[in-house]
Amino acid sequence: MKINIYYGGRGVIDDPTIYVLSQIEQVLGELRVEVGRYNIYEYKNQIATLPVTLKDADGVILATTVEWLGIGGFMSQFLDACWFYGDKEKIAGIYMQPVVISTTYGEKEAVLSLENAWQILGGQLCNGLCGYVDGVAQLKENPDYHRVIEKMSENLYRTISQRTKNLPASNQAVRKTVLRTQTMELTPQESEQLSAFASDEDYVKQQKEDIIQLSSIYRNLLGGHQEEWDNEYINAFQSHFRGIADHKSEYVIVINGHKHPLVISVDGDQLQIAYKPQEQGDVIAHVSESVMNTITSGRMTFQKAFNTGQMTAQGSFGNFRMLDELFVFQ
Secondary structure: EEEEEEEEOOOOOOOHHHHHHHHHHHHHOOOEEEEEEHHHHHOOOHHHHHHHHOOOOOOOEEEEEEEOOOOOOOHHHHHHHHHHHHOOOHHHOOOOEEEEEOOOHHHHHHHHHHHHHHHHHHHHHOEEEEEEEEOOHHHHHHHHHHHHHHHHHHHHHHHHHOOOOOOHHHHHHHHHOOOOOOOOOOHHHHHHHHHHHHHHHHHHHHHHHHHHHHHHHHHHHHHHHHHHHHHHHHHHHHOOOOOOOOEEEEEEEEEOOOOOEEEEEEEEEEEEEEEOOOOOOEEEEEEEEOOOOOOHOOOOOHHHHOOOOOOOEOOHHHHOOHHHHOOOOO
């Protein structure tokens, strides 16, 4: 029997989940179970390739620590990769046991998130382990907790050995009728190859550069439409402008694929905006056309675009934060 453990925490020394996993590994080792351990944070640049490791697994443990909210970014990325690149037929036969230790509120919600995600992927469930502790010492000093961990580990072993069946769940029905992977129909082998490409930063960077170059070529071929597209942004900023008394700033926004940056000058309730060659300003920002469309349509703020890495900026960040007050797209 082979059981893989996927740890989605940050790997800090005093993480109580790491201690629980060490106890689980010890119990499974005594049961002569082969255990593979994957600390997702160590694979943060290759997370898209991790679903390949599910191939030879009979069961998995998805473990994470709730430090402030939810299951954490690493675990979310791993589950995303399983959805886009994982072999669904293989996952359908794999039992999953969630292990969530919390140092704040929310361990039960995190377990529910892991269970829902695994069922939507088509996998099987085993009763999980969750709890709240102040620190590792609380686990180490209480023998009752050790017995709970031992029983849960043995339960996973028995569940997989006996191939225990679960009743159908509604989220599995939703997966069949509503949810669809928004990708091409690929074989498992093609999905593995695609996941390898997705984790190759140089390849992804080159693809993005090629897209920008092709976008510029098509814009030049379309000729007069370029001016029309440019005017859409100018009109959007002008129509959503909210002047602020005594505020003066100049923004230079470089939009990928556009020949010149969009220069926005604000002086109180006065606004000047145009495309022109300029490199200096209070704020210099870089953004893709798709993200700019998302902002001007009111689906994202400038601040959120910056916080999520979809927009970069340098200069006065005080002035940058004013963008969402000066231009209210929502």
